[in-house]
Amino acid sequence: MSWHKLAWAFAFVVAGGAGPALAIPCPAYVFCLEMGYEIEGDYCVFPDGSSCELWAFFWGECGEEYVHPVPCAEAGEHRGVAVECCEGLDEISTAYPEQYSCVLLLGAFPLCSDCGDGVCDEWESVCNCPEDCGDCVEEGETIPVIPDPPACCLGLELIPPMSPDQWGIFGYCTASCGDGVCDPEIETGYNCPADCPCVDEGGTIPVIPDPPVCCYGLTLIPPMSPDQWGIYGYCTANCGDGVCDPDIETGYNCPADCPCVDEGGTIPVIPDPPVCCYGLTLIPPMSPHQWGIYGYCTANCGDGVCDPDIETSYNCPQDCQRTPVRMIEPTIQRYSRAP
Numbered sequence: 001m002s003w004h005k006l007a008w009a010f011a012f013v014v015a016g017g018a019g020p021a022l023a024i025p026c027p028a029y030v031f032c033l034e035m036g037y038e039i040e041g042d043y044c045v046f047p048d049g050s051s052c053e054l055w056a057f058f059w060g061e062c063g064e065e066y067v068h069p070v071p072c073a074e075a076g077e078h079r080g081v082a083v084e085c086c087e088g089l090d091e092i093s094t095a096y097p098e099q100y101s102c103v104l105l106l107g108a109f110p111l112c113s114d115c116g117d118g119v120c121d122e123w124e125s126v127c128n129c130p131e132d133c134g135d136c137v138e139e140g141e142t143i144p145v146i147p148d149p150p151a152c153c154l155g156l157e158l159i160p161p162m163s164p165d166q167w168g169i170f171g172y173c174t175a176s177c178g179d180g181v182c183d184p185e186i187e188t189g190y191n192c193p194a195d196c197p198c199v200d201e202g203g204t205i206p207v208i209p210d211p212p213v214c215c216y217g218l219t220l221i222p223p224m225s226p227d228q229w230g231i232y233g234y235c236t237a238n239c240g241d242g243v244c245d246p247d248i249e250t251g252y253n254c255p256a257d258c259p260c261v262d263e264g265g266t267i268p269v270i271p272d273p274p275v276c277c278y279g280l281t282l283i284p285p286m287s288p289h290q291w292g293i294y295g296y297c298t299a300n301c302g303d304g305v306c307d308p309d310i311e312t313s314y315n316c317p318q319d320c321q322r323t324p325v326r327m328i329e330p331t332i333q334r335y336s337r338a339p
Contacts, residue, residue, distance in 0.1 A: 025107055027081045028058035034070055034082040073112040076123040085112035095127035097151035100143050100158040100170055102127035102136060126150050139176070140186055142169040160191040163216055190216040198235075202248055205232040222253040225278055252278040260297075264310055267294040284315040 032044035032054055043051040044063070052062035058081075060067070072086035073079045078094075085091060089112040094105035102125075111123055120133035130136055136153035143149050143158060145168055152158050152173035160171045172186040182188075182196035189198025189212070198215035205211050205220060207230055214220050214235035222233045234248040244250075244258035251260025251274070260277035267273050267282060269292055276282050276297035284295045296310040306312075306320035313322040 025109070026054075028054035030109075031058045031081040034080050035066065035068065037066070075112055075114050076121065077112055078109045079112050080109050089114055090116075092124070092128040093154070095125070095154045097125050097127055100149060101152045101156065101173075102154040104154065127154055137173040139174055140172065140183075142172055144169055159187070162186065162188045163190050188216075189213060201236055201238070202245075203235050205235065206230060207232060221249070224248065224250045225252050250278075251275055263298055263300075264307075265297050267297065268292060269294060283311070286310065286312045287314050 029039065032039055035044075037047075038045045039054070040051070042054055044054055044057045045051045046063065046066050050063070052066075056062040057066075070082050073083050073089075074086055075089055079085050079091060091110040092113045092115050094108045094111060095102045096105060097103075111128070113121065113124060113129060115124055115129035116131045118132060120129065124133050126133045126136045134150060137143055137150050137156070138153055139156060143152070149170065156173040156175050157177070158171045158173055159177050161167075161169055162172075171191065174183075174186060176183055176195070177187060177192040178194045180195060182192070187196050189196045197212055199205055199212050199218070200215055201218060203214075205214070211232065218235040218237050219239065220233045220235055221239050223229075223231055224234075233253065236245075236248060238245060238257070239249060239254040240256045242257060244254070249258050251258045259274050261267055261274050261280070262277055263280060265276075267276070273294065280297040280299050281301065282295045282297055283301050285291075285293055286296075295315065298307070298310060300307055300319075301311060301316040302318050304319060306316070311320050313320045
């Protein structure tokens with residue numbers, strides 16, 4: 001029994017449990033056909049009408065007298081079970097480039113080729129004969145945007161660039177996207193969300209080791225106030241659109257949308273009025289008769305200094321004590337007549 005029969009039988013058994021990527025034809029079936037005989041069911045039928053069970057014929061347990069030499073496979077032809085490559089030729093894989101990746105042709109035996117002669121033949125490619133057709137792209141390397149670009153080596157897939165703004169490459173070759181580990185050199189939430197989960201619109205970035213990042217197109221804005229602990233901020237594409245989102249935007253983290261009133265400014269009585277900037281407090285108008293405003297924004301009420309421009313004893317009595325009214329008693333002058 002030849003060694004290649006054992007090799008193909010072993011490969012067929014292993015491939016059966018390894019999925020379609022390693023699928024090869026049934027060696028017993030191929031062997032019968034290569035000998036030039038017909039197959040009926042599970043039997044190889046010979047010209048005289050006799051037959052052998054396929055695997056029994058393959059192992060030489062039956063029909064040995066029907067085994068004969070067969071022509072070798074020329075360059076570009078597939079070898080088989082009984083068919084071997086002609087002298088001077090070597091086996092190369094059936095991998096071929098497809099969409100910038102090397103794909104293994106399923107259900108086929110290796111090709112016979114003169115790979116290494118310096119000529120890239122039509123059955124050769126970067127995937128199965130880099131010696132003649134150029135090297136394939138290894139793990140972590142990029143495929144440039146050029147005419148007739150190379151392909152990722154067998155077992156690697158092409159993932160997009162790290163963002164749509166990364167020009168000049170089709171993407172990265174890798175076998176790691178999907179392994180649960182975000183490789184910061186080549187993976188982002190844009191090209192490999194399986195490994196690098198990103199935070200969507202309105203979500204927060206928590207203060208944790210190795211925090212996630214905002215999804216592509218979103219910007220991280222600060223928390224709504226310095227007193228909001230535990231987050232780095234919010235992911236959004238809306239800060240700057242002119243609409244103040246009360247769920248994530250304030251005058252502190254997005255003044256472009258949520259303008260706030262500075263020290264000494266007033267809050268007018270209007271629909272959707274602005275708010276005081278962070279750290280300022282709204283105090284009432286200077287008197288009950290001051291109409292049209294909700295009051296003044298200030299951080300100074302309570303500092304012991306009465307600011308006459310915005311503070312009075314009415315709206316900030318702690319700084320502006322009411323002046324007590326002193327009652328003046330009338331003076332009665334008494335005149336006396338001189339003696």
